[in-house]
Every structure is written in C-alpha cells, then in structure tokens.
Amino acid sequence: MNKEDTVTRLLNNENESGELTQKAVTLLAEAGAVQGTLHLPGVRDAYRSRLEQVVLLAGQALGNAVESREAALLHWVLVQACAARAEDARYGAGQLSRGAQRAPTLEDCNDGWQRVEQIASTAEEAALAAAGFAQRLNTDKARAMALRAEVAAKSARKTVQERNLAYTFHADPGFSFGEGWYLAAAALFADLSIQIRPGAAHELQARRFLFDAGLDGALRPYRSRPASPKHLTHIIAEAFRADAQQAQGTLRSAFLGDESPSAPLRAWVDAKVGGTPEQKVLLWVRTGDHHVQRNTCFDELRQLSELVVNAGLSPIFFGDNVPRELVPPGAVNLTLCWKEPLFQGPDMRRAQLHLFEELRWHHGLVGQIGVTTAGMDGPALMGLPTLYLTQERNGRLGKWVGAVPGYQEVVREPGYFATICATLHQWQQCPPRIRQGYHSTAGHRSLAVTGIPW
Structure with a gap:
C-alpha cells in the first residue's frame, strides 16, 4: 500500500x-x-x-x-x-x-x-x-x-x-590540458559560462586563448562547485550531428584564427620532421598520475608502431616521454615538445593547434592514434582522423563516434589490431586533400577536408 x-x-x-x-x-x-x-x-x-x-x-x-x-x-x-x-x-x-x-x-x-x-x-x-x-x-x-x-x-x-552555471577552464599543469579544447568548443556551440581559477599557472595563457576564440565575454568570476565537464562532449556531439561541416568550420575559425602558423613554428617543425617524406601518423603517449589505468602500454605502443610502419607510414611519437628503444629508425620523436618555450608562451594553445596543422598540410600527417587522452581532442575537432583506444566503451567520448568526422573508438577486444591495420591502410590510400589554399590568411576559416570516407 x-x-x-x-x-x-x-x-x-x-x-x-x-x-x-x-x-x-x-x-x-x-x-x-x-x-x-x-x-x-x-x-x-x-x-x-x-x-x-x-x-x-x-x-x-x-x-x-x-x-x-x-x-x-x-x-x-x-x-x-x-x-x-x-x-x-x-x-x-x-x-x-x-x-x-x-x-x-x-x-x-x-x-x-x-x-x-x-x-x-x-x-x-x-x-x-x-x-x-x-x-x-x-x-x-x-x-x-x-x-x-x-x-x-x-x-x-x-x-x-547560488547554482554555479560556469564550467572551469583548467589552467594548472596538474589538470588535463586537453579538457580546454572541448570546454571552449562547447561554449562556442551552447553559449556556456566559463571560469578560471585566479593565480593558476597558465591563467594568462588560458585567457588569451579564450579571447582569441571570441569567448572572453563568457568568462565569469571564479566560484566553487562549477558545472560538470561531463556535459561538454554531449553538447559538442549534438552540434556536429546537426551540421558537422558548420560545426567544424566554427571551431577552426575560433581556434586557429586568420593567421598562418608563425615562421618560428614552421622552421621548428621543418627541422624536426622535414627529413621524413613519408605520410605520418601521430602515436600519443600518456604516462600521467591521473587515472593511471588509462596510460599508454608500451608493449601495445610497440605493436602500433610496427603496424604504422608496415602500412607504409611513419610514426610521430607525441605527448609524454617514451623509451628511446621504442622509436624505430625513420620515426619522429616529438614527445615532451609541448614543454619547449615555443609552446609555453602566451599563445601556447593556438601554437599547439598550429603545430598539428603544419604537420598535417606540409608534412603528410594523416591521422592520430592514442589512449583516451583529452590532448587528442583539439586536433580531432579540427578534422584530423582519430582512433582512440579504450578498455571498454567510453560513455563520454563515445558520443563523438559517428558525429565528429573521422573520430573512431577502438575497444581492446579480440581482433582490434586488425581494425587499426585496416584504418591505417585506408589513411595511407586516401590522404586528406585541401579544398582551399592553406597559405591564404582566410584559409583557416574555410579549410575543409575531403577524401576520407567518414
């Protein structure tokens, strides 16, 4: 009763x-x-x-x-x-x-x-x-x-x-740098409020990025109990499902701006990568203390590197440090490059995205593979084909599968290396093409990718 x-x-x-x-x-x-x-x-x-x-x-x-x-x-x-x-x-x-x-x-x-x-x-x-x-x-x-x-x-x-409607843009090296990509993206799509903890190590760089992206008006005073970042990937997925080309264009315009990568950045990339003419794949390395179960397994990384080479591609190791013996001849090791002054200045976030763009359009970068690290999300949202590896289906990032072009989830289950191998051959045979000239200053706003069977 x-x-x-x-x-x-x-x-x-x-x-x-x-x-x-x-x-x-x-x-x-x-x-x-x-x-x-x-x-x-x-x-x-x-x-x-x-x-x-x-x-x-x-x-x-x-x-x-x-x-x-x-x-x-x-x-x-x-x-x-x-x-x-x-x-x-x-x-x-x-x-x-x-x-x-x-x-x-x-x-x-x-x-x-x-x-x-x-x-x-x-x-x-x-x-x-x-x-x-x-x-x-x-x-x-x-x-x-x-x-x-x-x-x-x-x-x-x-x-x-006292409900706090603002989402925290983490500007402390101890937090995920990559979360900033999808907070800014969601704010562009859904008019969200953003807060930054005063005195954070990268507070000025975070404010600069938001200002450059046209989001300075979204900033609010810092308060406790911010809104949960769990909402953000869902907001982005909805925008891409509604109109993927428009959503990606909005993000590219905001995140990359009107200017081409700086001359120092282009020179740095050319010095690091210019001697390897093959098409390339980013292999992300994660060795953080947060959610250590998601860190890169070096045995798996070695196998991924072999798959990349066997597909006629060249690996670029990126992210946290990797043992030297895992980097095969002809590969490029850009791990820890994000710590260099070029990528730690006031425009550090835009400089990182310009790095990926430079690799993509001038040095044959055709895709990226890695564990579920938010650092991959920036280039993924810019249109770089992405395979992220996970032990089980990811409730948050899984929303992007089928919504964000070229974004794929690979669950570690029997046969998953065959899935990766097939995708690598697809990338090798169908590299992205630019519809409009990359070198023009307006090119960043209207750049689009064709040739990948999304």
Missing part, C-alpha cells in the same frame, strides 16, 4: 478527533526517534512519509477539535512537523543539487535543478505554515521552532540561487 493509500485509510477510519490527535502525536514521536539514523538506507524516506502523515492527520484533527487544550497540542505538533519538513527539504535540496551538478548531460543537469527548485518551494511552504501555527500558540518555544524552519527554507532557496 502506498503512502497516499495509508493516509486516506487513516483519515477515513479515525473519525474521532482524539484518535487522530493521538495518531499524529505517535507518528511525530516515531519520526523524532529515527533522526539519528537518517543516513541509513531507506530511513529518510520513511521519516518523510511520517512527517507528511503527521501534517495531514493533525490538520484533520484540528478541524474537528472542540477543546482549546487539544487545539493547542495540535498547533504544537504542526509547528514541529512543519519545521522538521523544512529542515529535511533543506537537506534534500543540498544533496540533490550535488547530484544534479554532476549529471552526465546538460539536460539531466537542468532537470535535476528543477527538482531542487521544487524542494526549496516545499521548504518555504513548510516554514510559512510553521510560522502561522507558532503565531497562534504565541510561545517562545513555538517561535524558536518556526525560526528554525525559516532558516532552513532560506538555506534551501540559497542553494538554488
């Missing part, structure tokens, strides 16, 4: 106000007895049910009460029950707000916050009722109880008002 049926039965069967009053008093005592165990499974739900029954029963009994003493008792019962409901709603609003803020999609997040708003309204209604019953009693204890309800209701409303 559900809660509503139970209350209906009580109201229909307990016709004498005295019996209703006694039942309300008993349920209130039972609710008070479990307050120390509300954290246990199922206890809080039962507690809330009792409080609702108390309010319903006491209200019914109050309408039938003929003695002033009974009415006063019921007023006191109702003050306590309404105050307890307000305080419970304050707790519920706080708990649900945390879950809503971490929801996997923006839609789920907004739905959760709508429920928080409803709970805050429940707290306010309970506090208002408690104040009315306390006024009738006109005692210090009743007023103190009503004040507690008012404080709880204001706290619940404050939870709603």
Whole structure:
C-alpha cells in the first residue's frame, strides 16, 4: 500500500478527533526517534512519509477539535512537523543539487535543478505554515521552532540561487590540458559560462586563448562547485550531428584564427620532421598520475608502431616521454615538445593547434592514434582522423563516434589490431586533400577536408 493509500485509510477510519490527535502525536514521536539514523538506507524516506502523515492527520484533527487544550497540542505538533519538513527539504535540496551538478548531460543537469527548485518551494511552504501555527500558540518555544524552519527554507532557496552555471577552464599543469579544447568548443556551440581559477599557472595563457576564440565575454568570476565537464562532449556531439561541416568550420575559425602558423613554428617543425617524406601518423603517449589505468602500454605502443610502419607510414611519437628503444629508425620523436618555450608562451594553445596543422598540410600527417587522452581532442575537432583506444566503451567520448568526422573508438577486444591495420591502410590510400589554399590568411576559416570516407 502506498503512502497516499495509508493516509486516506487513516483519515477515513479515525473519525474521532482524539484518535487522530493521538495518531499524529505517535507518528511525530516515531519520526523524532529515527533522526539519528537518517543516513541509513531507506530511513529518510520513511521519516518523510511520517512527517507528511503527521501534517495531514493533525490538520484533520484540528478541524474537528472542540477543546482549546487539544487545539493547542495540535498547533504544537504542526509547528514541529512543519519545521522538521523544512529542515529535511533543506537537506534534500543540498544533496540533490550535488547530484544534479554532476549529471552526465546538460539536460539531466537542468532537470535535476528543477527538482531542487521544487524542494526549496516545499521548504518555504513548510516554514510559512510553521510560522502561522507558532503565531497562534504565541510561545517562545513555538517561535524558536518556526525560526528554525525559516532558516532552513532560506538555506534551501540559497542553494538554488547560488547554482554555479560556469564550467572551469583548467589552467594548472596538474589538470588535463586537453579538457580546454572541448570546454571552449562547447561554449562556442551552447553559449556556456566559463571560469578560471585566479593565480593558476597558465591563467594568462588560458585567457588569451579564450579571447582569441571570441569567448572572453563568457568568462565569469571564479566560484566553487562549477558545472560538470561531463556535459561538454554531449553538447559538442549534438552540434556536429546537426551540421558537422558548420560545426567544424566554427571551431577552426575560433581556434586557429586568420593567421598562418608563425615562421618560428614552421622552421621548428621543418627541422624536426622535414627529413621524413613519408605520410605520418601521430602515436600519443600518456604516462600521467591521473587515472593511471588509462596510460599508454608500451608493449601495445610497440605493436602500433610496427603496424604504422608496415602500412607504409611513419610514426610521430607525441605527448609524454617514451623509451628511446621504442622509436624505430625513420620515426619522429616529438614527445615532451609541448614543454619547449615555443609552446609555453602566451599563445601556447593556438601554437599547439598550429603545430598539428603544419604537420598535417606540409608534412603528410594523416591521422592520430592514442589512449583516451583529452590532448587528442583539439586536433580531432579540427578534422584530423582519430582512433582512440579504450578498455571498454567510453560513455563520454563515445558520443563523438559517428558525429565528429573521422573520430573512431577502438575497444581492446579480440581482433582490434586488425581494425587499426585496416584504418591505417585506408589513411595511407586516401590522404586528406585541401579544398582551399592553406597559405591564404582566410584559409583557416574555410579549410575543409575531403577524401576520407567518414
């Protein structure tokens, strides 16, 4: 029997106000007895049910009460029950707000916050009722109880008002550099708010990137409990599914700007890569402390390198450090290059993207392979064909498969090397072509890729 049926039965069967009053008093005592165990499974739900029954029963009994003493008792019962409901709603609003803020999609997040708003309204209604019953009693204890309800209701409303709509753009080397790519991308598509922690090591570089991308107006003062980055990949996927060519054009225009890569960058790339004329594939290396289970396995990296070479391509190792013995003759080792001054200046983020562009259009880069590191996301969103390796299907990045052109997920299951091998041969046979001239300053805005069977 559900809660509503139970209350209906009580109201229909307990016709004498005295019996209703006694039942309300008993349920209130039972609710008070479990307050120390509300954290246990199922206890809080039962507690809330009792409080609702108390309010319903006491209200019914109050309408039938003929003695002033009974009415006063019921007023006191109702003050306590309404105050307890307000305080419970304050707790519920706080708990649900945390879950809503971490929801996997923006839609789920907004739905959760709508429920928080409803709970805050429940707290306010309970506090208002408690104040009315306390006024009738006109005692210090009743007023103190009503004040507690008012404080709880204001706290619940404050939870709603202080919702942080901004997403954090991490500018500290200890966080994922690559997350910035898809936060900026999602902000371009969905008009999101962005915050940067003051004093972060790369705060100025992050602000410069956002300014160059036309997102400086999205910046907000830094606050705690930011929106969850889980929403971002979903927002990007939706934009690409709606119009992939337009979405990619928007990002290329914002992230790459109107200027070609700088002369120092072109000279640096030519000195590092110019002696290897073969078409090339980036092999990403990840050896971080965060989510170490996602790090590169060097045995797998060796096999990937062999597959690249056997496909008639040349590997470029990129990312974290790699043992020298894993780099075959003729391969290029650009690991840790991102630490060089060329890629650590005020325009560090755009310089990295220009590095990939220079490799792509002047040095035969046809694709990239790596573990689920967010560093790959920047060039992937710019149109570089991508294979990311994962132990199991990735709920967040998997949304891009079939949406972002050339973006593929490879689960490590029997036969996955054959899948990689087939894709490498496809890249080798169908390298990307430029529709419009790369060298023109307007070329970055309208650059598009053809020739890859997405």
